Amino acid sequence: MTDSTTPRVLVLSGEPPPGLEPLDGRAELRIVTEDRLAAELPAADALLVWDFATDALPAAWPREGGPRWVHTASAGVDRLMFPALVESDTVLTNARGVFEQPIAEYVAGQVLALAKDFAGTYERQRRRVWEHRVTERVGGTRAVVVGGGPIGRATARTLGALGLRVALVGRTARADDPEVGRVHAFAELDALLPEADWVVSAAPLTDQTRDMFDARAFALMKRGARFLNVGRGPLVVEDDLLAALRARQLAGAALDVFREEPLTDGSPLWDAPGLLVSPHMSADTTTWLDDLAAVFVDNFGRWRAGRPLRNVVDKKLGYVPYAATAEAEGALR
Structure with missing residues (x-):
């Protein structure tokens, strides 16, 4: 104008x-x-x-x-x-x-919180219980970040700085991406999921991505993997995620976005085993x-x-x- x-x-x-x-x-x-x-x-x-x-x-x-x-x-x-x-x-x-770097920092924080069982530490402190236990290393583990835009890229860089081996998945495959090296196409996701310790959903909501994380996708993940969603709520079939957590197919998850917001008081997600819930705040500083x-x-x-x-x-x-x-x-x- x-x-x-x-x-x-x-x-x-x-x-x-x-x-x-x-x-x-x-x-x-x-x-x-x-x-x-x-x-x-x-x-x-x-x-x-x-x-x-x-x-x-x-x-x-x-x-x-x-x-x-x-x-x-x-x-x-x-x-x-x-x-x-x-x-x-x-x-x-x-x-x-x-939003890119704040969301990447949120993802890194949740990865560390899940691996180091911060929730368990806080709960024991609340009960005044001194209980020594071991936790997991994140360095050397594998992460698949789904979403090839700036949020996914910032997340891949931040997780890489923690020592994770990261595969980035986007709409279009790139063999020599100047920023992240290689970008995998969505068609490669099925082959990447079984090797991932962490799966991060950071994709936009489109006809191609809606409901992409469903029972089939969770079944492809290795037993004990963790799942995080910072993209859009409808990327995930929440009932299927609940089933995967209850069956211990997944060891944990973190959701910052939901199909319906705010999350209702009666939602079973509040009490899902190993699930960390945050109220759509990962980007808000x-x-x-x-x-x-x-x-x-x-x-x-x-x-x-x-x-x-x-x-x-x-x-x-x-x-x-x-x-x-x-x-x-x-x-x-």
Whole structure:
């Protein structure tokens, strides 16, 4: 966008987000809640989906007019993959760059917590029980990280720094990836699972990946392996995971995302043997809201100047392709 008019930017949020002060005087910011979205969208030039857990956008999307650019303050974009937006000329961007390292650190922390039985240590401390026991080494064990984008790559690098031998699985195989060496294709996953001590789900939610971790996948894993999901809840068939944990096919698991959130009080996942539950917080750090705003502010400047935007989602694929991002990042610096 390069015209001289002040653009109208809708911000879907219950309250004004922090960090948007640099847009004062550069944009007409309008904070809207879900009940006002349909009325405001036709006249909007851009939309910031700050409330990224909303499901209101498909019903509110206008038949005519509407924003030329939509940005979501999230890495996942599956909630925005409705036909009217996908088939439109509207450019969609996400918050790639904010979540990668925090999620990788969360995965590393959970791997260490499971291997070192921190939960057992804390429980014995609570009961004032002094009980010496041995735990496991993580160095030299094998991890399969499913998801070849920045989150999966950051996770692979971080686990590698702990001494794990990591295989990264993505949509497209690469024999000499400049960052991680080799990337395996999804078709190779079945052959990798039986050798893995740790399986990390960090993939986007697409038709190809939905329900990919089911009874069949868990049965392929070696007995005593552990499973972690930091991708999207619907990647996992939770009843099948429960069965694998109860049968001791898996020695443990850690879930940060779920098919339905928040997890209900009656969910059997709370009491599943060896399962660590966290409330969708693996990426959320003390600065994450400011970091999310900074990504949008930077892209707003590019949009106004008619320059290439960062983190453009391929709406046919349902995510930002890694190769395109790496090429764009080099050109944009």
